[in-house]
Amino acid sequence: MDGIGNVIYNLPADHSCELLVFSLLLSLVTLLMFARKINTARARSPPSPTRLPFIGNVHQLTTRPHRGMHSLSQKYGPIMLFHYGHKPVYVVSSAAIAHEITRTHDASFASRPTTKVFHMLFYGAADLLFSPYGDYWRQMRKLCVNELLSSKMVQSYQYIREERVSELVTSIHSHCLNHKSAAVNLSQLLLRLSNDVLAGAVLGLSEGANEKMRESFLRAVELMGEFSFTEHIPVLGWMDHLTGFTKKLRKTAEELNTFLDQIIDSHEMMKPKLHGQGGDRSDKKDFVDIILELRKADMVGQILTKENMKAILLDMFLAGTDTSATAMEWMMAELAKNPDIMTKAQNEVRAVVGAKSKIEEADISRMEYLKCVIKETLRLHSLWLLTRQSPSTNVIVAGFEIQPNTSVLINLWAIHRDPMAWERPMEFVPERFLNTCWSDNKAGYFPFGMGRRMCPGNQFSAAQIEYAMANLLFWFDWKLPGGMDPEDLDMRDTATIVARKESPLLLVPVPHAYMLK
The missing domain is CATH 1.10.1220 (Arc Repressor Mutant)
Structure with a gap:
């Protein structure tokens, strides 16, 4: 001047x-x-709902946060600033903005904020899901993608999928013989199937030998989705002790740690037997076997301490059990609600298999419509409802500035219903995926997460879901109990880290003619 x-x-x-x-x-x-x-x-600051002192906007959420945030986005826009207690959280509900993040800012959004729960369960966030983006994370992901979850390794676990699915089919058939016209609890059966497949592939456990472990893992999944006062409203952190949250978290972490110690120790004792002369498991290695071999050969450097091993094993189990089971549960629910689609899928499966007495995994590649049904299920019922990212740098998204190290919630539930990306977004229409392949990641479709943080176990999960669903549709016809009308089937969801079906799925299995021969 x-x-x-x-x-x-x-x-x-x-x-x-x-x-x-x-x-x-x-x-x-x-x-x-x-x-x-x-x-x-x-x-540069997105629209934000009016917040209250201490609690922020938590009072505006329902018991289903994915739905509550979607409703708020209808008023405040596809990207909004939400205050979860004292923490600012950017919520993205648009397919176009999610696509912008993955295409333009993927490296910046490669980290995830961690929490008290993740630190306690995953040994200080030493796992793949929640560790910060950096050299350690890259080495761990390389280990998982190249050694544990490669196409070759997924194929090697075929025998486990076949054994467990065969046991499930036999169990349902036995139920039909002893309880004609009685419904089975498919929610329970599919959760057990998913748990047993992972227990065999990851930990080398046989079917039915892990009841206590299953309970601990399921409790851990529930705790990961629970509200923590310490995390979101620090001034009320003492409430975590009053509600018993801290006690449950500590007890669950201790149980899982003890269990994983036992698993690793038993594998180390058995190791000489597995690869010695006459060993009958030399071609059936589980994840623990592989990691121990890599450690012995010094192929993973110093990154795999015993604590790190346990964190990775927890990742594999917690990320796979509930998600795959929930996906299969929702697929059967959608088919029961849409009997014409179920008939079309069954006709394809039975035409491909023909008069054979067993479905081969090679048959799955010819079941195009079945894969479309699975894709559409994963669109309406995402494996992950809300994926949380944290930019490492200052970024501009959709014209708004997002500060580094803040939380960004990508509402996949809302994105997969975005009318700008999908025709008839609220309807179950498998045909929309015809003439596309499983790996397509079109704008607005993120069944296994986003960008560099996308789930590395997608092939493992897909193989399990495809084989199990093909068998259930081949061997049985399915009816709603008590002559229920399809429109009356309860399709409400409830949220932890995934959107489970609120009420168990009860269906009546009717053995198909192939089984009666």
Whole structure:
């Protein structure tokens, strides 16, 4: 302003009119620049619901946060600023914005914020799901993708899928013989199936030998979805002790740690037997066997301490059991609600298998419509409801500024129902996926998460879901109990880290003619 002051000071006295005009123009320019600065600042912060002291916007959520946030986004827009207690959280509900994040800012969004629960369960976030993006994370992901969950390894676990699914089919058939026209609890059966497949592949456990372990793992999944006062409203952190949350978390972490110690120790004792002469499991290695071999060969450096091993094993189990079981449960529920689609899927499966007495995994590649049904199930019932990212740098998304190390929630439930990305988004229409392949990741479709943090176990999960569903549709016809009308089937969900069906899925199995021969 010194230069401008000199200009004004040196104007002749008889130029008072010019001085007045100059002053007015200067004031107008200053005012416009100030107004623009205010508008720019406002534009860089997304719309936000009015918040309350201490709790922020938590009171505006329902018991189903994915639905509550979707409802708020209808008013405040596809990206909004939400206050979860004292923490600011950016919520994305648009397929276009999610696509922008994965295509433009994937590296920046490669980290995830961690919590008290994750730190306690996963040995200080030493796992793959919640460890910070960096060298350690890259090495762990490389281990999982190349050694544990590669196409070759997924194929090697075929025998486990076949054994467990065969046991499930036999169990349901036995039920039909002893309890004609009685429904089975498919929710319970599919959860047990998923648990047993993972117990065999990850830990080397036989079917039915892990009841206590199953309870601990399921409790851990529930705790991961529970509200923590310490995390979100620190001033009320003492409430976690009062509600028993901290006690349950500590007890569950201790149980899982003891159990995993026993598993690793028993594998180390059995190791000489597995690969010695006459060993009958040399071609049936589980995840623990593989990791121990890599450690012995010094192929993983210093990253795999025993604690790190346990964190990775927990990842594999917790990320796989509930998600795969829930996906299969919802698929059978959608088919029961849409009997014409079920008939079409069954006709395809039975045409492919023909008169054979067993479904081969090679048959699955010819079941195009079945895969479309699975894809559509994963669209309406995502394996992950809300994926949480945390940018490492200052980024601009959809014109809004997002500060580093803040939480960004990607509402996959809302994105998979975005009318700008999907025709008839609320309807179950498997045909929308015809002539596409499983790995397609079109804008707006993220069945296994997003970007670099996408679930590395997608092939493992897909193989399990495809084989189990093909068998259930081949060997049985399925009816709703008590002559229930399909429109009356309860399709309400309840949320932990996945959207389980609120009420158990009860269906009546009717053995198909192939089984009666």
